[in-house]
Amino acid sequence: MSQTPQPAKFRPARQIDTLMPDIADPVGAADFPQTILRYRNDRASASVGLDGLTDDQWIAHFGRFEPLDGSLPRPLALRYHGHQFRHYNPDIGDGRGFLFAQMHDEADRLMDLGTKGTGRTPHSRSGDGRLTLKGGVREILATEMLEALGVSTSRTFSIIETGEALERNDEPSPTRGAAMVRLSHSHIRIGTFQRAAFHEDQQLLTRLTDYALTQLYGETPGDNPPAQLLGRVVERTADLAASYMIAGFVHGVLNSDNINVTGESFDYGPWRFTPLWDAGFTAAYFDHQGLYAFGRQAEAIHWDVAQLAVSLRALVEAEPLIAQLERFPALYGQAMARRFCWRLGVIPGEGSDAMIQSAVRAMITTATPIDRFFHDWRGGTARVGTDYSDAAWGEFRAAISGFEAVPGAKDHAYWADAQPCSMHIEEVEAIWSAIAEKDDWAPLHAKVAAIRRIGDAHGAGPVKD
Numbered sequence: 001m002s003q004t005p006q007p008a009k010f011r012p013a014r015q016i017d018t019l020m021p022d023i024a025d026p027v028g029a030a031d032f033p034q035t036i037l038r039y040r041n042d043r044a045s046a047s048v049g050l051d052g053l054t055d056d057q058w059i060a061h062f063g064r065f066e067p068l069d070g071s072l073p074r075p076l077a078l079r080y081h082g083h084q085f086r087h088y089n090p091d092i093g094d095g096r097g098f099l100f101a102q103m104h105d106e107a108d109r110l111m112d113l114g115t116k117g118t119g120r121t122p123h124s125r126s127g128d129g130r131l132t133l134k135g136g137v138r139e140i141l142a143t144e145m146l147e148a149l150g151v152s153t154s155r156t157f158s159i160i161e162t163g164e165a166l167e168r169n170d171e172p173s174p175t176r177g178a179a180m181v182r183l184s185h186s187h188i189r190i191g192t193f194q195r196a197a198f199h200e201d202q203q204l205l206t207r208l209t210d211y212a213l214t215q216l217y218g219e220t221p222g223d224n225p226p227a228q229l230l231g232r233v234v235e236r237t238a239d240l241a242a243s244y245m246i247a248g249f250v251h252g253v254l255n256s257d258n259i260n261v262t263g264e265s266f267d268y269g270p271w272r273f274t275p276l277w278d279a280g281f282t283a284a285y286f287d288h289q290g291l292y293a294f295g296r297q298a299e300a301i302h303w304d305v306a307q308l309a310v311s312l313r314a315l316v317e318a319e320p321l322i323a324q325l326e327r328f329p330a331l332y333g334q335a336m337a338r339r340f341c342w343r344l345g346v347i348p349g350e351g352s353d354a355m356i357q358s359a360v361r362a363m364i365t366t367a368t369p370i371d372r373f374f375h376d377w378r379g380g381t382a383r384v385g386t387d388y389s390d391a392a393w394g395e396f397r398a399a400i401s402g403f404e405a406v407p408g409a410k411d412h413a414y415w416a417d418a419q420p421c422s423m424h425i426e427e428v429e430a431i432w433s434a435i436a437e438k439d440d441w442a443p444l445h446a447k448v449a450a451i452r453r454i455g456d457a458h459g460a461g462p463v464k465d
Contacts, residue, residue, distance in 0.1 A: 008046065008047055008048055008049040008105060008106040009049045010048065010049030010050055010068075010103060011048075011049065011103055011104040012068060012069065012070030012071035012101070012102070012103050013071065013102040013103050013104055013110055014070075014071060014072060014102060015102060015110055015211070015215050016072070016076065016099065016102060018207070018211060019204075019207055019208065019211055020076075022079075022196075022201070022204050022207075023076075023078060023079060023192070023204075023208075024076035024077055024078045024079055024094075024098075024099065025076065025077045025079065025121065025122050025123075026074045026075070026076060026077075027074075027075050027076070027077045027098050027119075027121045027122070028065075028074070028075065028119070029064070029065040029075060029098075029115075029118045029119055029179075030118055030119030030120070030129065030130075030162075030179075032063065032064075032160075032162035032163060032164065032177075032179065033162065033163035033164060034161065034162060034163025035059045035063030035064060035160050035161075035162065035163075035179075036160060036161040036162075036163070037055055037058060037059055037063070037158075037160055038133070038136075038159045038160060038161050038178070038441070039136075039140060039156070039158065039159035039444075040055075040058055040157075040158055041155060041156060041157050041158065041183075043452075044155040044156075044157050044183050045157065047105045047106050047183075048103050048104070048105050048106075048111055048183065049103070050068075058158065059160065062100075062157070062158040062160060062179070062181045063160040063162075063179060065100060065115075065118065067101070068100075068101045068103075071101040071102055071103060072099065072100065072101055072102065075098035075099065075100050075115070075118075076098055076099045077093060077094040077095075077097075077098045077099075077121035077122060077123060078093060078094045078098070078099055078187055078192070079093045079094075079123070079192070079195055080092065080093055080094075080189050080191035080192045080194070080195050080257050081191050081194045081195040081198055081257070082189070082190070082191030082194060082255050082256040082257025082258075083191075083194075083255060083256045083257075083304070083307055084255045084257070085255065085287075085291055086291070086303075088194075089257075090195070090198055091123075091125065092123060092191070092257055093121070093122070093123030094121055094123055095120075095121055095123040095124040095125060095127050095129065096116060096117055096118065096119070096120070096121070096124065096127055096128075096129040096130060096131065097114055097115040097116040097117065097118055097121075098114065098115055098118060098121065099112055099113075099114050099187055100113045100114065100115055100181065101113040109185055110185070110186065110215050110216060111183055111184065111185060111186075112183070112184050112185075112186055112187050113157060113181055113182070113183055114181070114182055114184060114187050115179065115180065115181050115182075116131050116135075116136075116139075116179075116180045116182065117129070117130050117131025117132075117135075117136070117162075117177065117178055117179045117180055118179050128166070130162075130164065130166050130177050131177065131178050131179065131180055132166055132168060132171065132175050132176065132177060132178065133159070133161055133175070133176035133177060133178040133435070134171065134175060134176075134432050134436070135178070135180075135269075136156075136159040136178040136180045137159070137431065137432055137435065137444060138268065138271070138428060138432075139156050139180060139182070139268045140156045140159065140444070140448065141423055141428055141431070141444075141447065141448075141451075142268040142271050142423075143155050143156045143182075143268065144156070144448050144451045144452065145247075145249075145273070145423040145451050145454075146243075146247060146249060146265060147455060148451050148452060148454040148455035148458065149243075149246070149247040149249075149343070149454070149455075149458070150243060150246075150247070150339065150342060150343070150458060150461035150462060151240070151243040151244065151247055151249070151265055152185075152236075152239070152240060152243065152262075152263060152264045152265060152461075153264060153265040153266065154182045154183060154184040154185075154264060154265065154266035154267075155182065155183045155184075156180065156181075156182055157181040157182055157183045158179075158180065158181040159178055159179075159180050160178060160179045160180075161176060161177070161178050162177040162178055162179055163177070164176075164177035165177070170285075175436075176436075182266065184260070184264060184266050185216065185260075185262045185264045186212075186215075186216050186260060186261065186262050186264070187260070187266075188208065188211070188212060188216070188260065188261050188262075189256070189257050189258070189259060189260055189261065190233075190256040190257070190259045190261065190304055190305070190307055190308045190311075191255075191256050191257030191259075192208060192261075193205060193208055193261075193308055193311040193312065194256060194307060194308075194311050196208060196311065197310070197311035197312075197314050200314070202314055202315060205226075205311065205312070205314055205315055206225075206315060209221070209225050209226055209229050209312070209315070210225065212229050212261050212262075213225055213228060213229050213232075216261065216262050217229075217232050217262075219232075224316060224320055226312040226315045226316045226321065227312075227316060227320035227321055227323075227324055229261070229312070230305075230308060230309055230312060230321055230324040230325070231324040231327070233261050233263060233305055233308060234305055234324050234325065234327050234328050234331065235263070235327075235331055236262060236263020236264075237259065237263045237301050237302075237304075237305050237328075238298075238301075238302075238327075238328050238331035238332040238335055239263065239331070239332075239335040239339075239464070240263045240264075240265055240301065241297055241298040241301045241302070241332055241335075242298070242332055242335035242336040242338075242339050243265075243335070243339055244265075244297050245294070245297065245298070245336065245339075246336070246339040246340055246342075246343050247273070248273050248274050248275075248277070248294075248370040248371065249271065249272075249273055249274075250271065250272050250273070250274055250281060250282065250283040250292070250293070250294045250297070251265065251268070251271055251283065251292065251297065252268075252269055252270035252271050252272065252282070252283030252284040252287070252292060253267075253269050253270065253284060253292065254292045254297060254300040254301060254304065255304070256304040256307045256308075259301065259304045259305070261308070269284070270283045270284040270285065270286075271283050272424075272425055273422065273423050273424055274294050274370070275369050275370070275371075275422070275424055276363070276364075276367055276368075276369060276370065277294075277360055277363045277364050277370055278294060278295075278364075279293060279294055279295025279296070280293050280294070280295065281293060281294040281295075282294075298332050302325075302328045302329075302332075305325065305328065306325055309321040309322070309324070309325055333353065335464075336356060337352035337353060337356060338462045338463075338464065339462050340352070340356045340359075341403070341462075342458075342461070342462035343374050343458065344374060344377055344378065344379075344380065345378045345379045345380065345405055345406050345409030345410065346379070346380045346400070346403040346404065346405055346406060346409070347403065347404045347405070347406055349402070349403060349404075351399060351402060351403075354399055355396065355399035355400055355402075355403065358395040358396040358399050359373065359396045359399075359400075361392070361395070361396075362390075362392045362393045362395070362396045365392040366390055366392050366393070369420075369422070371420040371421075371422045372419075372420055374420070375415070375417075375419075375420035376388070377400065378409060378410055378415050379405040379406070379409040379410045379415075380400050380401075380403050380404070380405050380409075381400075381405075383415075412456060412457035413457075414453055414454060414456070414457035415457060421450050421451060421453070421454050423447075423451070427447070430443065431443045431444050431447060
């Protein structure tokens with residue numbers, strides 16, 4: 001999935017105009033004391049034709065937010081509602097970010113450049129509209145690792161340090177501030193539809209549905225556009241939930257305002273990669289009930305998609321929406337098999353579900369790390385020098401013997417490494433400490449390079465049947 005894109009020409013867009021003025025509020029970026037370029041994602045920028053910008057031009061656009069020619073003339077703070085830990089909140093929206101620009105990528109998808117930490121908006125409430133530099137660094141690491149492991153994710157496009165000292169309650173303060181830009185396949189969320197339904201604005205719901213189908217999915221609306229859209233969201237989000245599991249990833253805050261209708265993962269706050277297959281592992285210290293724990297993410301995402309169905313109920317009868325929602329469990333199971341086999345480097349086939357179940361049981365019983373398991377068994381046979389003779393692995397050894405390796409599954413030099421490349425909290429903290437204490441960015445850049453090597457080793461992401 002993390003393949004080097006073909007050079008693209010910058011093709012600006014303004015499709016969001018078709019939803020204005022009902023979707024967002026025009027805003028301006030904060031005037032920062034400094035604009036120090038800390039990270040520019042040239043691979044992502046190449047996919048939308050912006051890799052030719054000089055550093056000065058980059059800072060002008062993504063630190064001072066001068067408009068990109070042909071795209072939005074002014075940033076837009078998007079309006080949305082959402083269920084946050086299952087409690088409905090009508091008082092949210094883009095409170096510290098905005099939609100800065102739209103454009104098409106090399107695959108002709110409509111893409112958004114959205115921000116985080118760029119100042120107060122009408123939706124900021126009591127917040128300062130800022131982002132910590134540590135938060136930006138964490139988002140780089142999350143998005144790079146997820147992309148390498150085949151997850152459909154936003155990409156951290158730019159980090160610019162702002163020269164501000166921020167006060168925070170949950171980390172040492174004062175801490176350094178940053179303005180972040182992310183590249184996403186839309187910022188239209190389930191919560192966007194919830195807001196329209198809350199205000200009983202059927203016209204906006206209809207326009208949002210048409211926008212999502214035509215601009216984001218490239219489809220012509222059929223006889224029942226709301227059910228058509230819900231079906232696509234069910235398919236994409238079932239795959240997203242499975243991709244989290246196979247990556248060993250815990251998003252941490254799977255609220256309905258954090259679920260994109262394209263099924264693309266984004267907005268990384270208290271994320272973690274779980275070392276072990278631990279269903280109860282949580283990422284957010286405030287998730288006291290484990291609502292978004294590792295093993296409950298599919299349930300959480302399915303629940304969020306059901307809230308989209310509730311919103312679309314204002315347009316159509318319930319039956320076709322329910323029929324689409326009921327597809328989620330089966331689609332999730334199919335995605336688990338497809339993605340597990342992809343990361344393992346074997347061709348999916350009969351018995352995939354049983355093989356996966358035996359692998360998970362053995363990982364749990366023997367406390368084998370997730371990354372270690374996939375690294376050792378790449379191609380369907382245990383790597384030389386590893387010991388999986390424990391009786392707990394017997395069922396898996398028998399099950400995997402019936403699977404054929406994907407051609408070239410182990411060709412990349414990465415698979416000969418003694419240890420897998422992981423991204424657990426201890427390394428995140430060590431990378432940040434080097435920056436905080438010595439302004440040493442070398443560990444971050446080295447880790448990004450190592451993660452991209454994983455993506456190269458895995459190759460293109462799994463293809464749906």
